[in-house]
Amino acid sequence: MPRPNQSPRGNTTLQAKETLFADLVQGRAQQFQVPLYQRTYSWTEKQLRQLWSDILEQTELLEGGKKGSTHFLGSVVLAPSPQNEATFPRWLVVDGQQRLTTLSLALAAIRDHIRDTEPDEAERIDEEYLINKRKGGSDHFRLLPTQADRPQFAAHIRGPLAEQSADGSVAAAYNFFRRKLVEAADPAAPQDVFRIEQAITSRLTLVAVTAERGDNVHRIFESLNNTGLKLSQADLLRNYLFMKLHTRAEHVYETYWLPLQDSLSNEELEQLMWLQLVLDGDDRVRRQDLYAAQQQRLERGEASETEIEAYIRELHRRAALFRRLLHPEEEADASVRAHLRRLDAWQAQVTYPALMLLLDRRERGELDSSDTARAMSYIESFLVRRMICRVPTNNLNRIFQAVPGQLPLDVPVADGLHQLLSADNRFWPDDDELREKIQKAPFYQFGRSQQRKMVLQRLEESYEHPEPVDFTAAQLTIEHVMPQSPGDEWLRMLSEEVADGESVEDLHSRLQHTLGNLTLTAVNLELSNHPFERKQGLLQGSHLEMNRRIAATERWGAKEVRARAGELADRAIALWPAPLRGVGRAERSRDWHLAHQVLAALPHGTWTSYGDLAAFLGSGAQAVGNHLASTPRVANAYRVLTSEGKVSEGFRWTSENEGGDVRSRLIADGVRFTVSGAADPAQRLTADDLAVLVAENDGQADSEDVAQRTLGDGEGEETRADSFFRQLAADDSPETVEAVRALFARWEHLGGWIGHGAGHVTTSAFLMLGEAGAPGRGIWPLTLYPGGGRGGTAEVVFQYLAAREPFTDRALRAELLRRLNELEDVDIPEGKLELRPSFRLSVLKKDRNRELLAETLEWFRNCWESREAA
Known part of the structure; x- marks a missing residue:
């Protein structure tokens, strides 16, 4: 333990030491009390997402058997509580209550996530981190939040909840972690829940500042937080490098560094420094650890001035390559430039390690521009096919950061990249899956708007019209041919094609967002929600070949949407290369995993229908019902009802730990019932609502309208x-x-x-x-x-x-x-x-x-x- 430090204010003594959450809260019975004058718990999803990202990074390090650096979470300022007892220590949490509360809720969510399958482990988590087993009343809890948060926090720590708590930030944080734990079971990159627990308790470091009784803890807190503008990783590394250049600093600065600094912003320079580490084989380094990692590399070999100069010279050389990723117009080869433009429009910064490797190898003469473009087509296809098939993006960073270190050495570069991305744990959808998703999946609800537009633009270009559209100048937006809000005429036409057990609204919901019903146009204002006959004339005059083909049909119903989807699937398969054959796939499990994610995210007081969930997944209502009836422990499965708001006659509890009257459970979850016994239709979540629940745009507006x-x-x-x-x-x-x-x-x-x-x-x-x-x-x-x-x-x-x-x-x-x-x-x-x-x-x-x-x-x-x- 460090020796006591003198406070900058008076004769206060305090101890500051680095610790882990496990070390802080484990051991004998104790309690951390948040004073009543503290603000209530206030972390929002923004902070929770960042913490979850940090937790997953540490989880990956644990799973890879690598030590790496732990993640510094911040400080916790503690002082003895007036209620302190020798046999039961109590501490006031003067600062850090947000962190302690969040980590406690994350562990409570893990406990409840595994309670049915691992009851002993759930009990262990409870007793090690959350409760004082032999204490009653408020002493039962290791952390005691401020009074306003106490009932809600206590309800979640006692768990499992018999009734969800709808209000407040505490409930929102707990539900966030429950959703993320379901998401972490993604077949594309499953995360071990116990590794996640280990990351939380043993890989997130805190500085615990402990004051003595009578110390002015508020002043201590002020002095600890009196900091200036933080230097970036690039600033730190630059200062370190030139401090080591005793005799050649001026030459190196003028020859290499100054042009480098002029060509890139500070953030871009930091990204290039990180990419250099990745290209040199460090596939786990994080940007926030750039300075420490590069310093470690140089000091391990006791780098000379010549070696430091060589490092900066290499940065300077690679800066010209990096600028082509940022500014594709600087690339000379037309085919490579076209790929870089599309990847730039896709906002595919995650692919930079692979793209830099390709440009670097081309400059070294290991492949020509034709093979470079072919390799980039695999990267583009990998992204596009995964987006169309709705493969989650949460493991893309890991996939592309690993490319330089994992690229096969015994085959040409482009072929090696094709082989590497085709590995069975990369989930690059094959032709059969791509065709199925184009025909059935709600394309309009996944990915970013510019990504959806790029897919449609590439499909239009595949027609090779003799007078192609200038997409840069054209003001094109995505149009639903069959409108999102269909009038009676549209609904009458669709009613002719409704299958048994399906309503016309269900059929419309399944078809409206599929790729077969979408096009690009500059005349959306005129098209609006008009009948198809009026749209035909406007589409016929379009310069886009895909619109002329739509206009050439006599009607626009389910049959025509599916036929066009088949045609577009043929073109997509030809445009975007497939992965190599012979690798295992898990498409259907991914679809059901997406269903589990969205059901776990259902807010208190809402329900959805089999048809809505089917439309969201691009599946059929019967298949959804069969899956929920045969799959145990799907969160909120009982909140999927018929379109009339009734419990399905075929509904059965799938786990012995579940049971009871479904309606009573729904009422406990805040679902209201009408006099006819149906769930309140105002509380029903449509397929579009479900898409919002798991959207990747962080709540920001991602719309064709700005x-x-x-x-x-x-x-x-x-x-x-x-x-x-x-x-x-x-x-x-x-x-x-x-x-x-x-x-x-x-x-x-x-x-x-x-x-x-x-x-x-x-x-x-x-x-x-x-x-x-x-x-x-x-x-x-x-x-x-x-x-x-x-x-x-x-x-x-x-x-x-x-x-x-x-x-x-x-x-x-x-x-x-x-x-x-x-x-x-x-x-x-x-x-x-x-x-x-x-x-x-x-x-x-x-x-x-x-x-x-x-x-x-x-x-x-x-x-x-x-x-x-x-």
């Missing part, structure tokens, strides 16, 4: 504002249109502005605050959409707000929900607080509703401005 303040594109053209109101008037009463105009005027009076969508599926309107065009500065509570046949709606963007201050605080989002529900005929269930629920704009015809909404918007503005001023 709010812009610009109202028109040129003199004499219809402005976007006019377009919005024209579409709204076509579908809603004049009273509704005037009510929306009044709402916009009130919003502008409050200091907001109205943005309009740059995409034109429909012309949306955003109630904006902040500076127009300033990244990260704007925020909006509502997005308004014309109805397209079913009445205009206001979408409440809870999912987006969850990542924007100050609304990362769930209590503020809950208050927004409460205020909106005061409007007559608005009843948004609390279970949709993480989603994007809507209400009809027609409710604004009532004066009282308009006034309540205006008051709510003023409250929203005040919350945001208070945060901006802080």
Whole structure:
């Protein structure tokens, strides 16, 4: 243990030592108390995601048998509690309660995750980290949060929950870890849950600062946190390198470093330094450990000035290659340049280790530009096929960082990369899986918007039209041929093809987002939700070959969507090379794993149907029912009901640890029932809602629409504002249109502005605050959409707000929900607080509703401005 340190303030003595969570909380009975004056638990999903990423990195190090560096989590400042006893130590947690609470909830989630299969291990986790087994009352808990959090925290530590707790950050954190543990069982890269436990307890380091009774712990905390601007890893490494260059520093700086520094930003330079380590065979180094890892390499060999100069010279050489990844136009070969452009549009930074290796080997003469392009086609195919087939992206970093060290040495580079990516644990979908997913999977709901557009663009280019479209200049967006909000004419046509036991809504839900029903167009505004006959004429005049082929069909129903999906599958198979044959696949288990993930993520007070889950998966409702009936321990399986909100007649509990009346369990989970005995349809999550639950965009807007303040594109053209109101008037009463105009005027009076969508599926309107065009500065509570046949709606963007201050605080989002529900005929269930629920704009015809909404918007503005001023 370190010797006591003198505090910078007075004669206070304290001990500071590095420790692990296990060492801090294990051992004899003790308790860590969060003082009542401390703020409540407030970590949001942003902090939880970062911690989970750090945990998985440490888990991978453990699984690989490598020591690596532990992850420093931060400090914990402790002081003896006034209630301290010699036989039962109690500590006040002056700082660090957020970390301790989060780690405790993560371990509680692990305990509950394994309780059915490993009851002894679950009990061990409980007794080692969470409870004082022989103590009662509040002394039973190793960590005792502040009073406001105590009931909820205690409910989760006692576990398993007989009834979910819907509110608060504690419940949100616990549910986050439950979801992530289901996700960690991904067949593509399964994580051992006990390795995850070990990473949490023994690989996350803390500095425990322990004060003595009577010490001014607040002043200690202030002095510990009085730090300046943190140096980057690149800054640290640069300083170290030039400190070692005693005689040649000036020459090396002017010849190599200064041009290097001028050609790359500091962040890009840091990334290049990291890539150099990876290319040299260090397949586990993290960017945040760059300085320590490179320093270790140089000092291990007692590097001379000549060797340090050689290292910097190599950085300088590789910088020119790295710039081609950042700026593909600097690549001379047309074919290689085209691949780099597409990968850049894909935002495929994760592939940089492999791309740098290819460019490096080409420069060394080990492969030509033709083979370089062929190798890049394998990388592109690997990404595209996995995206179309909805393979999770959580192991891509590990796959591509390992390429330089794992590339076979006995075959040409391009062939070696093909072989390496085809390994059975890489999950590169073959032709059969690709064809199945193109025909059945909801393509529109996976990946990023620019990735989906790139896939459609490549498919269009495959037609090799004699006058190809300039995609850079064209303002193209993705259009649903069969609309997302179909009118009666569309539904009548679909009803002719409905299978037994399926509703027309179920059929539409299964087909609407599949690739066969999607195209690119610049005339979405005109296409909108009109009948197919009107769309035909507009598509016929398109410069895109895929649109002309759609226009050439007589109707557009299920048969035509499936036929086009088959044609596009043929083209995709030809465009994107397949993996080498002879490797095992686990496609179906991946699909079911995705089902388990989304069911684990169901919020309190919600349910879904077999048809909704099937549409989300690209499967059939019967197959979903069969899987849930035969697979034990699927979280929330009993919350999958028929489309009418009834428990399926074939439902059976699959585990002896489950049981009881299903309706009682649903009521305990916050699901309401109507007088007819059906689950409340307002609490039902559609396939689109399920997609939001497991979206990878961190709650940020990932839409074809982007709010812009610009109202028109040129003199004499219809402005976007006019377009919005024209579409709204076509579908809603004049009273509704005037009510929306009044709402916009009130919003502008409050200091907001109205943005309009740059995409034109429909012309949306955003109630904006902040500076127009300033990244990260704007925020909006509502997005308004014309109805397209079913009445205009206001979408409440809870999912987006969850990542924007100050609304990362769930209590503020809950208050927004409460205020909106005061409007007559608005009843948004609390279970949709993480989603994007809507209400009809027609409710604004009532004066009282308009006034309540205006008051709510003023409250929203005040919350945001208070945060901006802080």
